[in-house]
Amino acid sequence: MLKDFFSKNAKKKKYATIPTAKIKHDVPEGLMSKCPECKHIMYTKELKKNLLVCQSCGYHYPMNSYERINSLLDEGSFIEYDKEMISDNPLNFPGYLEKLEGDRKKTQLNEAVVTGEGTINDFPLVIAVMDSRFRMGSMGSVVGEKITRAIEKAVEKKLPFIIFTASGGARMQEGILSLMQMAKTSVALKRLSENGQLFISVMTHPTTGGVSASFASVGDYNFAEPGALIGFAGRRVIEQTIRQELPEDFQTAEFLFKHGQLDKVIKRSELKETLTKVLKIHAGGRE
């Protein structure tokens, strides 16, 4: 065992020439990129052209909100909603405002979700895309409010609503207000549903906690990207609770699919085509 330890270390040193994306949700910068899964080295330009999917192993890098919107929506069709909305510090939680400010600088985003409307292959829709770079995509008052307003716009304009989730769950620093965003988005989704309107949920890495346990899981269609981590409780918490090793694919999109929780796991390269089909089928419904 000791030998293994040394050999692993030695291996690490040997191959550490091009830095792997430090955390998996960091989009690679620089001329060359190394896949965090298979260590394949490729031109960043090529990687971006390939929708941030590793050409060698198919690993799906997390996409940020605008990358996602640009990859799906018809050029120039996107109109953003509520861009200026930012978080307050309702509980006067120490250090919270500084953390928000830091993430705003780092990501150039005002909050962890971007909402708006646009078209996919000429099919109009309202879209919300969460961004895991901002406070791990966690949901506080602003995320809940922006999503709710987007759903209300969909109701008002009689448009389908599609959400891309990427979130660690409810935002701790806003306490019970964060929890209530689960209920808030749900009352809006119920209204959308009662109107017979379409709601598509696409779960991307990661979709956990309060986001998984609210809008992410109740789409008319629940889709996910390959390899995305999706679940209610954190792996560590579960391991501590049941005191046994969990299977390697536990809480991946593939695991959920196997257990009947997803309609389809969709590769990023096929996403636009699949969504277009769904939109087309729904647009052709009988009056």
Place this chain on the structure above:
Amino acid sequence: MTTELEFERPIRELKDKIAELQSFMKEKDIDLTEEITRLEEKLNNLENETYEHMKPWDRVQIARHAERPTTLDYISYLFTDFIELHGDRLFADDEAIVGGIAMYEDLPVTVIGHQRGKDTKENIRRNFGMPHPEGYRKALRLMKQAEKFNRPVICFLDTKGAYPGMSAEERGQSEAIARNLVEMAGLTVPIVCIVIGEGASGGALGIGVGNHVHMLENSWYSVITPEGAASILWKDATKAKLAAESLKITAPDVKELGIIDEVIEEVKGGAHRDPKEQAERINVVLKASLQELLKLSKEELVEQRYEKYKNMGQFTFVNDSIGVN
């Protein structure tokens, strides 16, 4: 005798001293009445002082008291003809959530609640009141049934959270909770929710989307348990006490944030000291809630719930003053 909590120790010590003096007086035939009266007065002041100025962490301890009345206790005091109904029709019967039909005076109702055990054996059977997906699906089945027969739904919330386990994940814990939130939003009968003990995360909210939501004075309601928050925020579960303070989880704080309607006053020292009296205090608030909600039409009930939750949250705009929604 009631198990005392850490912060109640000075009260116990003073009570012991009074008892000691009383027996001493009897034994030795010395008149200590004056001394005893003085101490009794002091005890009274100390009790008032202690229970009126409870810290959030003291309340958490009371909310977790082993003898604190549970859902089934309150059902026995508040309703008649209760019949417990079991199973989600899909997988199993989850005993961490109980539910059934009953009469509330002359009004038929559906009652649902988290149920923890009173002792270790019962706690194991009831999984310490931490539901699996089948618990939420049973609750939803009973709510839809209530809707069919036009009965109000009353939910008692008391859980440390939905169970974090492998089987729960496999069977869709997230989906089960999410589904309940959406379906409760659209239920066409009145829903009154009362947090009677612990109210943690989606596990509590999964049966908590109501037209009216109330909390017992010493219960708590939060996005996560204080231990869980401490572990996530500071990687240190022992900072739970600090988390309990920072997260504003007590009934008065949650009311201040506009999340609940009423704080139901508890008997001195906590509900476990007089469950019957506590049930009566719940009864007063529950009755007022139902009287108000029964006047609303189906559409108005759904609309009222929509407006209630739509207004929750606090945010602002770039270069703008703070706006509460």
